[in-house]
Amino acid sequence: MTTIGMTGATGQLGALTVVALMNRGVQPGDIRGMGRHEGKLQALADVGLQTAVVDYNDSATLDAALDGVETLIFISGSEMGQREQQHANVIDAAEKAGVKEIIYTSATRADNSPLFVAPEHKATEERLAASPITATIARNNWYNENYLDAYQLVVARGAHFAHSGDGTIASASRKDYAEALAVLATTDEHRGETLELGGQTAWTALEFAQTVADVSGQQIEFLESDEDGHRAKLEAEGVDEGTMGFLLGMDTAVAQGGLDGPSETLSQLIGHDTTTLEQTLREEIAG
Known part of the structure; x- marks a missing residue:
């Protein structure tokens, strides 16, 4: 055994x-x-x-x-x-x-x-x-589920702002990554390898705003800014320094390609398409 x-x-x-x-x-x-x-x-x-x-x-x-x-x-x-x-x-x-x-x-x-x-x-x-x-x-790239709170916030304010430019996030669902771990633990094909895993569909901040609009049925304004402008908007909302640092740092990293994609490796490993951000949002909101 x-x-x-x-x-x-x-x-x-x-x-x-x-x-x-x-x-x-x-x-x-x-x-x-x-x-x-x-x-x-x-x-x-x-x-x-x-x-x-x-x-x-x-x-x-x-x-x-x-x-x-x-x-x-x-x-x-x-x-x-x-x-x-x-x-x-x-x-x-x-x-x-x-x-x-x-x-x-x-x-x-x-x-x-x-x-x-x-x-x-x-x-x-x-x-x-x-x-x-x-x-x-x-x-692992980012999880779709990381954006559930952001979805609620964007819906509540009716707008999304970011300074990540054309940087993309190749996210997938936790279930996708869990399936990959199970495959790796029960097969030998990739033993000892380093695998870059992420979603087949990568999205920008603008596309996130569009996805929120599609899922919520509400009009969402997208406001692209530089880091200083982003900080000013967060300060106006009363966001604490720790959270602000996290959000600004994330956008900067995304702009620098830190979560770029897309990738086929995860889908090939689990044998089916990865879960899109929109699919996860719709499932979680419906649930």
Whole structure:
């Protein structure tokens, strides 16, 4: 029996990956779901998964959780600024446990990306490259679901403004990326490769505004500006400095090509078209 371990199993991507694994014929008892909260893990135990409570900062929990795992789906942590060390802790424990393959969820073009999330992913990829464990890197572009809050905001204000110019975002749904992880964990074709994964359809800020208009049935004005103008509009709305820095940084990175696409790799891996932003918005809004 081969045990597939997965960190972040109770998160949004992790939960979908569990389903995708079982859809590919993996028995629940052959999956070990790992997460921080015992209560959330109970739902996985109820459907027959092995479960383990882990803390990326506590090596003892990692050592115990990874014992007997052959393939580890390593969903990156969420605590920015701490992930380089936390991820190193996971890899150290995997080496001690004799894990044979790690499938790691990285960021698109992590080695040279302008995205603010890229440096920690780059450091993790470098740590994996130095490990004797075979590493398969899934460099995920953005998730469609990241824009659900933006959709609501744009509908409420009746306008969308950005300074990302013609920069595009090749997003896909979490379900698409989850299916890809399941394929990588259950096949050998791409073992040890670094894969740039993203949607077949890439979109600009203007096209986002048009999509919001189509889905909502409302008229949405699009206001292109430079960074200073974008900042002024956010300040006028009372956006806090932390959120403002995130939004401005994202637009700058997009303008620099940080999330460019489109790509066929993800669709080829999962065997069907990737989910468009419009499809996700319509599904989520209807739901």
